Amino acid sequence: MSKGGGIYVAGDSWVHRLDGAVKLILWLIWTVVVFMFLDLRLFAVMIAIGVALLWSARIPLRKMAFLFWFLIFFTFTNAIFILLITPTFGTTLTGTNTPLIPLGYNTINKETLFYVLTLSAKYITLLPLTLVFILTTHPSRFAASLNKVGVPYKIAYAVSIAFRYIPDLTQEFKHILNSLSARGLGITKEDGTIAQRMKNLTLVVVPLLQSSLHHIDAVSNAMDLRGFGAHPKRTWYMGMKMSSVDKTVLLFILLLLALAIYLKVSVLKGFWYPL
Amino acid sequence: MQPVISFQNYTFRYKSQSEPTLRNINLDIQSGEKIWIAGPSGSGKSTLAHCINGLIPFSYGGESSGILYVGGKEAAKLSIFELSRHVGTILQDQDAQFVGLSVGEDVAFQMENEQVPHSQMKQDVYASLTQVGMEEFESQGPQDLSGGQKQSVSLAGILSTEADILLFDEPLANLDPASGARAMKLIDHIHQSTGKTIIIIEHRVEDVLQQPIDRIIVMSEGEIVRDQTPDQLLAEGALSKYGLRQPLHLQAMKYAGITMGGMKGLSDPEGNVHPSIGEELNAWAAGIPFDPPHVEGERLLELDHLTFGYDKSRPVIKDVSLTLSRGETVALLGNNGAGKSTLSGLITGIYKPDRGEIRYRGESIASWSIRKRGAAIGYVMQNPNHMITQHLIRDEVSIGLRARGITGDEMTAKTDEALRTCGLYPYRNWPVSALSYGQKKRLSIASILVLKPEIMILDEPTAGQDYKHYKEFMDFIHQLAGQGMAFIFITHDMHLALEYASRAVVLSGGEIIAANHVANVLSNPVVTKKAHLREVSLSRFAKAQQLQAPERFVQAFVDYEKRGMQA
Amino acid sequence: MRQSIWKFNTRTVVTIGIGAALYGATSWIGIPLIADTQLRPAIALLAIFGALFGPVVAFLAGIIGHIISDFVQGGIVWWGWALGSGITAAFMGLIFLSKGFNPQEGQVSRKHLLLFTVYGLVGIVVSLTFSGLFDIYVMNEPNDKILAQVALASAANILVFLVLGLPAVWAFAKRNRENTNLSVDR
Numbered sequence A: 001m002s003k004g005g006g007i008y009v010a011g012d013s014w015v016h017r018l019d020g021a022v023k024l025i026l027w028l029i030w031t032v033v034v035f036m037f038l039d040l041r042l043f044a045v046m047i048a049i050g051v052a053l054l055w056s057a058r059i060p061l062r063k064m065a066f067l068f069w070f071l072i073f074f075t076f077t078n079a080i081f082i083l084l085i086t087p088t089f090g091t092t093l094t095g096t097n098t099p100l101i102p103l104g105y106n107t108i109n110k111e112t113l114f115y116v117l118t119l120s121a122k123y124i125t126l127l128p129l130t131l132v133f134i135l136t137t138h139p140s141r142f143a144a145s146l147n148k149v150g151v152p153y154k155i156a157y158a159v160s161i162a163f164r165y166i167p168d169l170t171q172e173f174k175h176i177l178n179s180l181s182a183r184g185l186g187i188t189k190e191d192g193t194i195a196q197r198m199k200n201l202t203l204v205v206v207p208l209l210q211s212s213l214h215h216i217d218a219v220s221n222a223m224d225l226r227g228f229g230a231h232p233k234r235t236w237y238m239g240m241k242m243s244s245v246d247k248t249v250l251l252f253i254l255l256l257l258a259l260a261i262y263l264k265v266s267v268l269k270g271f272w273y274p275l
Numbered sequence B: 001m002q003p004v005i006s007f008q009n010y011t012f013r014y015k016s017q018s019e020p021t022l023r024n025i026n027l028d029i030q031s032g033e034k035i036w037i038a039g040p041s042g043s044g045k046s047t048l049a050h051c052i053n054g055l056i057p058f059s060y061g062g063e064s065s066g067i068l069y070v071g072g073k074e075a076a077k078l079s080i081f082e083l084s085r086h087v088g089t090i091l092q093d094q095d096a097q098f099v100g101l102s103v104g105e106d107v108a109f110q111m112e113n114e115q116v117p118h119s120q121m122k123q124d125v126y127a128s129l130t131q132v133g134m135e136e137f138e139s140q141g142p143q144d145l146s147g148g149q150k151q152s153v154s155l156a157g158i159l160s161t162e163a164d165i166l167l168f169d170e171p172l173a174n175l176d177p178a179s180g181a182r183a184m185k186l187i188d189h190i191h192q193s194t195g196k197t198i199i200i201i202e203h204r205v206e207d208v209l210q211q212p213i214d215r216i217i218v219m220s221e222g223e224i225v226r227d228q229t230p231d232q233l234l235a236e237g238a239l240s241k242y243g244l245r246q247p248l249h250l251q252a253m254k255y256a257g258i259t260m261g262g263m264k265g266l267s268d269p270e271g272n273v274h275p276s277i278g279e280e281l282n283a284w285a286a287g288i289p290f291d292p293p294h295v296e297g298e299r300l301l302e303l304d305h306l307t308f309g310y311d312k313s314r315p316v317i318k319d320v321s322l323t324l325s326r327g328e329t330v331a332l333l334g335n336n337g338a339g340k341s342t343l344s345g346l347i348t349g350i351y352k353p354d355r356g357e358i359r360y361r362g363e364s365i366a367s368w369s370i371r372k373r374g375a376a377i378g379y380v381m382q383n384p385n386h387m388i389t390q391h392l393i394r395d396e397v398s399i400g401l402r403a404r405g406i407t408g409d410e411m412t413a414k415t416d417e418a419l420r421t422c423g424l425y426p427y428r429n430w431p432v433s434a435l436s437y438g439q440k441k442r443l444s445i446a447s448i449l450v451l452k453p454e455i456m457i458l459d460e461p462t463a464g465q466d467y468k469h470y471k472e473f474m475d476f477i478h479q480l481a482g483q484g485m486a487f488i489f490i491t492h493d494m495h496l497a498l499e500y501a502s503r504a505v506v507l508s509g510g511e512i513i514a515a516n517h518v519a520n521v522l523s524n525p526v527v528t529k530k531a532h533l534r535e536v537s538l539s540r541f542a543k544a545q546q547l548q549a550p551e552r553f554v555q556a557f558v559d560y561e562k563r564g565m566q567a
Numbered sequence C: 001m002r003q004s005i006w007k008f009n010t011r012t013v014v015t016i017g018i019g020a021a022l023y024g025a026t027s028w029i030g031i032p033l034i035a036d037t038q039l040r041p042a043i044a045l046l047a048i049f050g051a052l053f054g055p056v057v058a059f060l061a062g063i064i065g066h067i068i069s070d071f072v073q074g075g076i077v078w079w080g081w082a083l084g085s086g087i088t089a090a091f092m093g094l095i096f097l098s099k100g101f102n103p104q105e106g107q108v109s110r111k112h113l114l115l116f117t118v119y120g121l122v123g124i125v126v127s128l129t130f131s132g133l134f135d136i137y138v139m140n141e142p143n144d145k146i147l148a149q150v151a152l153a154s155a156a157n158i159l160v161f162l163v164l165g166l167p168a169v170w171a172f173a174k175r176n177r178e179n180t181n182l183s184v185d186r
């Protein structure tokens, strides 16, 4: 993670050069498409496309490794959890029941196992495009992109401010915690009983809130003094012009969306279970 | 000619206050003037500035009477947007001022709001950045910039606008001396080349006076008490009347009994060379007895070859060794970003050294927690907002005592004493939020001072403070040192170091490049250049006057003032 | 100064941004309960922002903060739960519309607190039910598992709201009552 708070990775691939707004639309539509299905074949194809896109963005693997493992960890615990709580859920989707692993109180069946596999694939399908979007779009371009796809500029700018102040607030949180510890009001084991430590933790909330309120005052003053909100529209220093590549990609996205709707309506209606 | 700013019988009261903060202000500022507003902390300088840029009444509510004209129009009838086209402001708080995610965006911010087309914006941003020498940083974020660099970006931001009045609220606070001088030069350059009206609010007297000023306005308790040219004001010695510090060379001339009435160019320590002055000064210095140097006590703290980096590949502290003994006061000097605050963080346990060891009374404290270290080593952070946790001022001071089991009358007595030392006793029942920045800083000092740790580290204790107040608590610290407490203070004020420190340690690029008597360190041009320090003005003055022993003269001045304090 | 909650001035924009930053920067802190469900103190911030700035600001701050924190931590955005954060915040912000409620000026009565508690509890349950339904119908998660998660998360959020959020708003109002008519006392 860079000091800028975002997790942008600088680069000069065609994906990097793509208009932020186009990537935003791509990511959103991709997400919607994933939401519509529960079909391993489709997810496999989408993961392949997503990985290809990621590869062509030439992002060093180690930048993604952390996020990747995090999601794997998540889907894994989620899967275990589903298998333990609802070991025969798959039956409600397929109508069949093929017992596989006895648990004592119940038995995990084949249908559920395959369902969990599909569900995990569904989560993993979301990852590559989210990564493409957040790793190749500079946070500065987020706001301009949001505004371009129709979000009012004032809300878009709020997003920009959030990115701007996350590192500052994180720093501040640490500073406050440290200065309290040094005065004997810390939150570690040696600072007293659990109750005492909890109370000390609430001591952090107050100054953090106070300083956020102070930031709100100071930043809105600074912005007012520089004419923010004077006009119904504003221009963006980090805004981009759409190139022909952008337009082509946009066209593709719309075609894919149409294809997805067609598939949903007439071919891949529900849970795909080949076994 | 019609003035660009005109206050007529103007009075203002914040809605939470029972007394007005500005009283009966009458002030005309002509187009193209360069004005310095001085005055003790809390005297209403920022409030006055807010009236000009429209934050009062737009953002801070209250009651006003009288009239204020800005650019020939009544300010009350203008919106803040209309005012913002006239008045460009650089606020006291640099982190709030920097709203963009990167340098380029921040400079472009006002143009974006004015819907300047993209291509023209790019051009203008580069042009402005080039003027302040920051074009290489166009895509950097605020986290990657030092305080001085952020300041330059703010300057570029108002360069690219059409505002004809520029308002600077403490532009130098937290800058090292060299960066401070550069900022003043830059402001002067803008003034010369654009003819804009410039208003500067600043505590650092000598730094402001490095460049020509047309008029000085002195405020005290909400009123304008002086409105004069620098020469008139300085010759009269009026600054010290209002709790500010007279430039040191003028103070020295006063001590030596030299009359200044009618002299020109008083603000420049190297101007006004006159053989008769030199003789009088020599005679005066010779008459001051020499104070015996400090005797070393028992060792309290030892830093042994410390190395540390926020990321391991780029050390910020490199192989630093240092000892601190009982009763010693060490000034930690160095340019912005040298690693001073980081070193303090290592001592107090906020960061862990990659290599090296810290010993307290001979025992390694590597395994000590922040809390345990805190009992022996008090740390006043650079930003007071990071330390203040309580709502009421007296609670803030007493909370540390309570955590250590001190309650009742003993707690009250100790709290009151610390509040008095830091000049906050009259406000003891106020909420912290009603204090000015300088007052908050003193509050954070009081909250550590009250705990009487054996060692105390103060990170820029005097930033944003006026002379009267900081002298009070620095003198108290000096007394405590006499009783055996040890102090490290970080400062950009060279004279403060000279007055109060028995030793100076200079950090540059994470390494100690000098450690010696303060006067000695400051007279070494290699060190001062590398660490962006500056020879004290008094020494430059002594050399310009060709005094027999400049160092002796500076020492005499310090000793003379110390004796005055004890008397 | 009280104005329409739909009016977006600079202060509104900054409040949303900083609120989102604060929520985003602190929402990773938590005590894990069961798979991917945590006790998160950050919920208290939603209550505070709701009470101080109203439902619209709180909704946007909650949603934006949640999405950003998802970006930075996990890679993918949990839309159901992000919207849930926003809905919780919006419900808690309803108290802002009550007559006479103004913590900035210290005006909070016991009746307000009661109402705030109701809004908060309803908000938490409604929003988590929403998040659960979203996961069931959009993500195709199994009902029983989601039920367990929703029940636990509700309990956790209610606990945080009652123990941290509510007292914080009360304390904030109380301290602001003391902020007027300051005078120097030598």
Ligand SMILES: Nc1ncnc2c1ncn2[C@@H]1O[C@H](COP(=O)(O)OP(=O)(O)OP(=O)(O)O)[C@@H](O)[C@H]1O
Pocket: B014, B015, B016, B017, B021, B039, B040, B041, B042, B043, B044, B045, B046, B047, B048, B060, B434, B435, B436, B437, B438, B439, B464
């Ligand atoms: N927002 C506010 N609400 C109430 N009182 C305020 C507010 N801002 C300032 N004051 C009061 O007005 C007085 C003057 O404050 P101001 O900030 O103008 O001082 P200053 O001269 O700029 O001080 P400094 O040099 O410390 O910045 C202070 O005593 C402070 O208590």
Ligand SMILES: Nc1ncnc2c1ncn2[C@@H]1O[C@H](COP(=O)(O)OP(=O)(O)OP(=O)(O)O)[C@@H](O)[C@H]1O
Pocket: B144, B146, B147, B174, B310, B316, B334, B335, B336, B337, B338, B339, B340, B341, B342, B343, B382
């Ligand atoms: N939390 C952090 N993470 C990464 N780098 C940091 C951090 N804090 C400081 N730095 C870097 O470490 C270096 C030393 O910073 P430090 O704050 O110690 O300087 P300083 O001497 O106190 O400067 P100043 O006079 O401006 O306060 C700088 O280059 C700074 O950018």
Ligand SMILES: [Mg+2]
Pocket: B045, B046, B047, B092, B169, B436
């Ligand atoms: Mg001020």
Ligand SMILES: [Mg+2]
Pocket: B340, B341, B342, B382, B459
């Ligand atoms: Mg520092």
